[in-house]
Amino acid sequence: MRIILCGFGVVAQSFSELLESRTHDLYSKFGLRPRIVGVFDSKGCAYDETGLDLKKLNKIKKQSGTVRNYDKSIKQISGKEIIENFDADVLIETTASNYKDAEPGMSHIISAMKKKMHVISVNKGPLALAFPSLMELANYNQVMLRFSGTVGGGTPILDYAKNSLRGEKILSFQGILNGTTNYILTNMAEGMSFEDALNDAKSKGYVEADEALDLDGLDAAAKLVILANWIMGMKVTMPDIIKKGIRKVNTNDIKNAEKNGSAVKLIASCDKELTVSPVEIKINDPLCVNGTLNAISFTSEHSGTQTIIGRGAGGTETASSILRDLIDIRKEITKS
Amino acid sequence: MRIILCGFGVVAQSFSELLESRTHDLYSKFGLRPRIVGVFDSKGCAYDETGLDLKKLNKIKKQSGTVRNYDKSIKQISGKEIIENFDADVLIETTASNYKDAEPGMSHIISAMKKKMHVISVNKGPLALAFPSLMELANYNQVMLRFSGTVGGGTPILDYAKNSLRGEKILSFQGILNGTTNYILTNMAEGMSFEDALNDAKSKGYVEADEALDLDGLDAAAKLVILANWIMGMKVTMPDIIKKGIRKVNTNDIKNAEKNGSAVKLIASCDKELTVSPVEIKINDPLCVNGTLNAISFTSEHSGTQTIIGRGAGGTETASSILRDLIDIRKEITKS
Incomplete structure (x- = not known):
């Protein structure tokens, strides 16, 4: 070949x-x-x-x-x-x-x-x-x-949804699809300011040369476009995504989430709308993973909600x- | 057909x-x-x-x-x-x-x-x-x-490992494969005694007619046999599993785990040996799910560790x- x-x-x-x-x-x-x-x-x-x-x-x-x-x-x-x-x-x-x-x-x-x-x-x-x-x-x-x-990355999310769930109807999904922003938000939950967390992520080589791709949710939105087309049969492109990055997430948002037993995560969601946005997720929700991990939860008609977690890049x-x-x-x- | x-x-x-x-x-x-x-x-x-x-x-x-x-x-x-x-x-x-x-x-x-x-x-x-x-x-x-x-149950774990990870070599895996014992252990982590937690699970209809199937790890061991044969190509049956149930887990074990930032879970593991046994799992490990959820983590040669979480029965x-x-x-x- x-x-x-x-x-x-x-x-x-x-x-x-x-x-x-x-x-x-x-x-x-x-x-x-x-x-x-x-x-x-x-x-x-x-x-x-x-x-x-x-x-x-x-x-x-x-x-x-x-x-x-x-x-x-x-x-x-x-x-x-x-x-x-x-x-x-x-x-x-x-x-x-x-x-x-x-x-x-x-x-x-x-x-x-x-x-x-x-x-x-x-x-x-x-x-x-x-x-x-x-x-x-x-x-x-x-x-x-x-x-x-x-x-x-190496976690076969697309394949899982398309093949392992064949015969099933996926109704909606939401995921943490960008490891860099998840790393930053995890650090902020542990007390760092946005700037310090960003610099830490940069020093570890996690941030794209053009940081906007991570911080403004472009990378997550691109993945959402791919998922929506491939898994849900939608015909959408980047402009169809309602997108908000993590630049405006501050220490107060993080603390409020904590009070609700939650954490702020950049969530790409396909439900009635296609959105990428910081959202509070309950700490005990399987989707609520930390560090550079990626996670996605598919809700299907007969098999309930299933979550896959893995390293998203590398x-x-x-x-x-x-x-x-x-x-x-x-x-x-x-x-x- | x-x-x-x-x-x-x-x-x-x-x-x-x-x-x-x-x-x-x-x-x-x-x-x-x-x-x-x-x-x-x-x-x-x-x-x-x-x-x-x-x-x-x-x-x-x-x-x-x-x-x-x-x-x-x-x-x-x-x-x-x-x-x-x-x-x-x-x-x-x-x-x-x-x-x-x-x-x-x-x-x-x-x-x-x-x-x-x-x-x-x-x-x-x-x-x-x-x-x-x-x-x-x-x-x-x-x-x-x-x-x-x-x-x-409806979470296509076998299919994921066999098909979605094709071309990959799975080195080991460990999982929470029995929702009933996980429900009992979760309740114990929240302060219930073993007996109360068991009775609560019974009242919800989660426990098999023969409770030994859940409590002594037989159900988890049977699933481990199936996974080991199908995914790892082993030729094993029930007697090859080293098996210990949750009947002897007590409030002290649960408290000690908590001190270590962990929780006691009934883990089916395929590594050097095939075992089913109560094990401390770090709270922030994606595998550490609560309630009746099932979870399994596969560690593969090139794609790192990937976890699938879903309802195990129903x-x-x-x-x-x-x-x-x-x-x-x-x-x-x-x-x-």
Whole structure:
């Protein structure tokens, strides 16, 4: 299975290392023999139609900061050119999410699907801004568009709701979908001011380069868009979310919540409306998790309310979700 | 799809009502047109090769306490005879669990599989005592043996671990798998004595007719056997579980746990050993749920620890898990 990898940051490197370490078991268990035929980061590219040497690739990136140095004899071309000129079965999009125009991820995904490649995206931008039309494009081109890693990192929230609850009707759901803001709010509940809690989260590397993505609820809203489309069959995009971040949560709000046996959490909710907003959640509600944990509660017609809790991010975790998507795609291809 | 239903207690009645209310949507969504051709309870049976009238069946049972009165003109025969004389695609086994000889469920399941029927069991007894050999018998007869409702009621714990985490290696897990003991321990944490808490649970109808099944950890151990076989690929049965119930947990244990920021929970654990035993769990661990809730935490190689929380029992919930199994079987049959 030939793969083009867009971006080579933490998640993509973890994925590449995962493939390296699991070559044998992926083949014996799933008949999966993945070859990365092209990869690019912000500084350059590497490609080889017979498959790049993953060990070398991972080492070069670590040493020099770019895949450009993998093979200095090849011509440097753009990501777009790689997608257009190389034959591959699957494109994996891992460049950074942005919610203005979702580029360059949006163009990568569209070009790939038009070339009949299946797509795995852990980049939330394109899905948040254009989920319904990207899904249509995938159907039109008869390719699969997968995105397990966009919500819950390695915790298979999307899969759980879609597959494990098949035959059930999900009526509503609410979740803590952004670990960074949850970490900040947890610290505030323990007495820190918003500023101190934010700085602490920054010092631990939890905050996005553009802090607005976390603090203003954009990241949580993007995940809500994906969940609403995929699980509830809605056709919505980012502007449909009513959104309020945590910047205005102060020590008084936290104390009031505590008096009510509750804690303030940034909750993404799909009920009558789609909202992201700080909400008081009872301490003994399974949803009320602390630190960087993510949690989501689905309320279904016959099975009551079920909650899944897990780490919402992390390179290895998200890489393992890409692998799950890849195994799925392989399975579907073999079927037809 | 022709179904024989063994037992017609709370779960089976909920299932029958679920089928009644979802006839149209099951056909349009899943191509599923279930017909119950035979059913029996402890007092008698009802059968009709063209499918029983579910509305009438549910009404008669409610009014008279047995399905025997569905059609007084038919000859009353034993459950065994129904299984042997009727053609059906699926047998659903819902009689009460027992961990001595697992009868009559064990005979129902074995007879059905020998007759090439697929089996859905929510009866834990046969699986706890003979999981490996029942699975072999199913393979030998090329039928499916499903049991989603045995662990977690309507919370699809088995499915989550097996499917949503595909491509992942689960290293260990631990769970609160018995809602009754969790309810008792929760009450004790709030100050009740063991006896008062037990009586309160009894008055709410939470305790099994044979209270040892809950209090001595048999129910939790049976679920652990099922999880260990299905998810970890172990070949174990009830005697392999090291088991200790909650009868000896006293107010001091509860208070000591509280001092450590913990609570005493009856934990079923699969790590180096398979154990069911009262254990101190940190209050802020997602696993530490209260009341009748069930919870299980899976620790996997790449995705960290993930916890699922939900109601572990209930007629409607368990009925919805039978329906999921039925949809699965229908899907698999159509494939081949």
